Amino acid sequence: MNGSKLAIGAMALFLMCASALFSQQMPGRGQQGPRITSPEILPDKKVTFRLLAPKAGAVVLNGSWDIGTDIQMTKDEQGIWSATVGPLGEQLWWYSFRG
Numbered sequence: 001m002n003g004s005k006l007a008i009g010a011m012a013l014f015l016m017c018a019s020a021l022f023s024q025q026m027p028g029r030g031q032q033g034p035r036i037t038s039p040e041i042l043p044d045k046k047v048t049f050r051l052l053a054p055k056a057g058a059v060v061l062n063g064s065w066d067i068g069t070d071i072q073m074t075k076d077e078q079g080i081w082s083a084t085v086g087p088l089g090e091q092l093w094w095y096s097f098r099g
Helices: 003-023
Strands: 047-052 060-063 080-085 095-098
Touching (some): 047 095, 060 080
Antiparallel strands (some): 060 095
């Protein structure tokens, strides 16, 4: 086996081992929560923001659009907080969550 084939084989083995290692759950951590989509742009141009934070007592959304300050989010039975705003225009908006 020449040097380049050996290097390619070693790299492939390394990538397979690394992907198996990183796909495992970290010890001491609970199960992964539900997958959420956020932000979700709705057909009417409203936007739903979601955050998985089951232990949070309150979560507030702030954004760069008009009336985008201290928007109270609501929590569902899975611990997902959500708020729907808008409709928003098509441009780049920043947002953040605060707990």
